[in-house]
Amino acid sequence: MSTPQPELAAWLRLSLAPGVGPSAQRRLLAVFGLPEAVFAAGHRAVAAVVGSDVADSLLAAPDPAALETALAWTQQPGNHILTLADAVYPQSLLDTADPPILLYAKGDLTLLRRPALAVVGARSATAQGTDNARAFARALAEAGLAIVSGLALGIDAAAHQGALDAQGGATIAVIGTGADRIYPARNQALAHAIAERGLMLSEFPLGTPPRPHNFPRRNRLIAGLARGVLVVEAALGSGSLITARLAADSGREVFAIPGSIHSPLSRGCHRLIRDGAKLVETAADILEELQLDGSVMARPTEPSAVTAPAADDDPAAALLAHLGHDPVDLDTLAARSGLTVDALYAILLPMELDGRIARLPGGRFQRR
16 A cells, blocks of 8 residues: 555655755654654754754755655556555565665556566676576566666666566666656666566656766665676676675675676676675576576577677677677677678688687687
């Protein structure tokens, strides 16, 4: 059951008050119980908990336009604002150290009751990385897991799409903007599909733009919603490693797919594995570790649709982008590039002679 509008208005007023951060909000709720009681307590009582300056800001007249906009947004089909007092608020977030007092949700709230796995990774992912993310997400979604990610380009987008491709699959996108904005714009169609068939979540007020400091906060929600985190590709120091660390700190499982030792996007995964993350090669490895029985334990990795690089004067450079850093056979390379096998050989042979790629047993190729 959702919060009645008069009570929701008090929650919104608490969350939107300038200068009243999440820690102060939770301290006030711990002392007074509900937002309505906070505002009824008076300046002296509130100041005793959070200080006079914060009390001044909190008890000042609220911005009526912001409240009206948020309340009107909840009247649109599929839109919800969840509070800490709602029965449907995710229990997994309540168990974390920093649960937001409000969540703006768009889509199917029943997905919050499904066991979930986060799939994250690099925005500038390789073709093989996006193939892996999509295939793992599809298999795990068909096994009954909701796939959680952050709607970013690269691995996030591939994971969401893989879950949507699954029969009965579910995906949850946790975003770093207001729930009425889509970022990045290139994922607009994907975001609409998730809102229709999955769930979009944000803790940020409506209209919030994509600010850099929003995304680490988003990452803690991705980690908090899931039983574990799968990192597909990640450079050292990337946001995906922050998500993995947050998951580990909260007692969640961390999984990583190994990659080529020559690829910078494998180094983050290899660091996680050295630090104790479980190396995984199939979806079955994850289901086994989580002690879940899936109807589909693993699927062969299928090539997913990969956006072709922009036209380039050097066809070899474009082909290297499709090649990635792992060994690839001709059929896979043809599917990624859209070229015939004869056209591929015409490009690959000079590259091999120049030492840019190596021919491996089994008719595979790898960049040097």
